[in-house]
Amino acid sequence: MEALIQGLWSAASGMEVGARQVDALAVDMANVNTVGFKSVQVPPVALPPRAPAGVPGLEAGVGAGAPVRDWTDGAVEFTGRPWDLAIQGPGLFPVRLADGTTAYTRAGAFHVDGSGNVVDRFGHFLLDGSGQPVVVPQGAVGTRVTPDGQVLAEMADGSTRPVATLSLFWPQSPDGLQPGPDGTWVAGASAGSVAAVSGGRIVPGALETANVDVASAMVGLVLAQRAYQLNAQALQTADQMWAEVNRLRG
């Protein structure tokens, strides 16, 4: 009897993982228009085998692995707004959260607020390479960001003045980035050290779109749904076999 129950649990574990995958795909689809969004996958992982009597080396079921982010670049959409900054290649903008801690973002839709601070759309300060908030000086009529991260203020007299130098940051292990508030990323312990990275490039006047591939998300949805059905069928079979046992007497 105990062996029969294991078939039930293996099937149930497959349904569980299928449901988690549908959840992740729903998040992807919902964020298909979110600037800087990175697609997420839930890879299935075979569970360690249990060893029932007489069945050597049986892998009993499946579990959901840690979510894996796809950090490949999204498409670049030109907007012409000076503080829309897309990133191509590895890199994250550092921003200061309300509690004073540093978080990171790829959603490079910044603007200058009433006091001259450069903030993201949730009001978090954009930080420069040295960790200081970027502030546009009084009297500037415009600002410009160069692809290598120089922030230049255009003054009323036609001169330009360097304001700050932006750096892109990247953790040792991007898998260790945890979702933070307002679409930001927070470096957890498993991210390792976060340092300035040279491989990425800033594209001023543009936004990075979500990197969700709708076609493969749809295929993933079909697969996850069928895997769920398949395991529901196996569960039903185990249930029927159990019912047979119950009919042994009577």
Add this chain to the structure above:
Amino acid sequence: MIRGLYSAAAGLVAASAAEDVLAANLANADTPGFKQARPLQGAFAGMYLQRLTAAEAVPVGAIGFGPQMAETPIDFRPGPLQATGNPLGAAVDGPGFFVVQTPAGVRYTRAGDFTVDAQGRLVTRQGYPVLDQQGAPVNVGRDPAHLNADGTVVGPGGPVARLALAVPSNPGALRPVGEGLYQDTGGAGMAPASAVLRPGFLEASNVDVVVQMTRLLAVARSFETSQALVRAADQTLADTVERVGRLA
């Protein structure tokens, strides 16, 4: 007749053990690097019946005692390849395995979806370091790196290390220990081989869903048959108890 009861019951146990294997296969129909197991049934050791006469024992034939779950050999045939775009991931072309270090010792895997951990080492998705040909973890560092078809890990400054690949001479001695890892239970004969990899691809599960579902159907029906046999044997027993010796 009592023996018939036991044979039928053995059929129930064997079918439910087979159902376990099939359910575990189906649950992993989408697990990268997973290899399906085959539920193989065998007969209990048979015995010869002999009729004892006064002078000698005369053989009258063999008798079986029903099926049992004999073994669950792993089907190591390659699964289909899936493009991942992961520059640090690769599928193995041919019969080789990547070598990884786990707290429990060296293990082997076909799930080549690697990443870099907080210390800059090349690791599996479960965080186990992947070993190079010297048996040491591969330090990738911070810079972007990629895997070549010959197993070399290439950073911006050139080759960093070359991944070890082991080919078993007797794959039957490899036992799955979960998470897509296999353990050499002794005698697998893991020999180093030069890697032929498909970078940017991942080997999907080799579970053949149609075959597994068909087997599941057959197992469920065979279970039903055994159940009917148990009831038949039970009925015969009941008749014996109730009728034999009754006068009217």
